[in-house]
Structures are given as C-alpha cells and as structure tokens.
Amino acid sequence: MNDQILIEKAKEGLKEKILNIANPAPRRIFLKVAVDNLLETISWLKNEQGFTHLSTISGVDLGPSFEILYHFANNFCSFTIRTEIPRDNPSLPSICQLIPGAILYERELQDMLGLNVQNIPDPRPLLLPDDWPAGNYPLRKDWKFERPAEVIPGGKK
Helix, strand or coil: CCHHHHHHHHHHHHHHHEEEEEEEECCEEEEEECHHHHHHHHHHHHHHCCCCEEEEEEEEECCCEEEEEEEEECCCCEEEEEEEEECCCCEEECCCCCCHHHHHHHHHHHHHHCCEEECCCCCCCCCCCCCCCCCCCCCCCCCCCCCCCCCCHHHCC
C-alpha cells in the first residue's frame, strides 16, 4: 500500500478527528489527534489498517505542553500518531488495553516526564530508583541536576 492510499484511508476513517496529517518522506506518515481521540485512532490503525507493531512511545517537553508520539510500523511504512497535552494537566489514557506491550513505554513516560498515564495496569516506577525524590523528572526542560555536596567513593564514609 502506498502512502497516499493510507492517508486517504485515514481521512475517510478518522474524518474530523485528524488535526494534521503529514507525509514528510516516503513510507513515513505523521498524524496528529487530540488526546480525547487517541484510543479510537490507535484502535483504527491497529484493527483496520493492520499496524500491530508499536516500535516505541516518545515524549517531548515543549514548555507549555508535552507532545507524545506513538510510533507504529508494518512492512510498508512507519506511522506516528502525535498528541499534545497541557503541562498543567499532563494526563493521557493508557493504550495497554489495545497494545499490552505499551506498558513499559508508558511507565517510562511517567518516570522521566512526570506524565499521568490513566488506567495503566502497573504504575510502578520503571527506570528510577525507589528512593528517587518525588517531583523530579529528568527529561523535563525545567529539571535541574544538583550534584551531592560530597561524593564519597564506594558510597560509604
């Protein structure tokens, strides 16, 4: 299937839910939707277009908002669904009901960006240690790394 056919199918199947659709390179499609339409869009892509492989989920701190990108692939192209959520309410639904393997990426979004993934089956931290200070999210632009006052070789004094 070529890119233009898939874009037309998206326009036909998702209609007004599409905020933006782009084809910046061959076999590469980006589709932006509101977070309220995220689950329906992913369901359409998986169930009606056969994109069952979620490559990864990435998040970007844009300052006043966060952009979350869901990167899917099949044998013919890469398809990224983009959505944006406000910084003052960084919540989005879990897609684990559609793609169970998404749980690792969603836990990473919680750890590193401080996003609230609603209805995630396992909300435990994935990457950060248990004693990590609350409210510190390493991939946020406003996060400041502060070195300990004294570094102790071997961790003991």
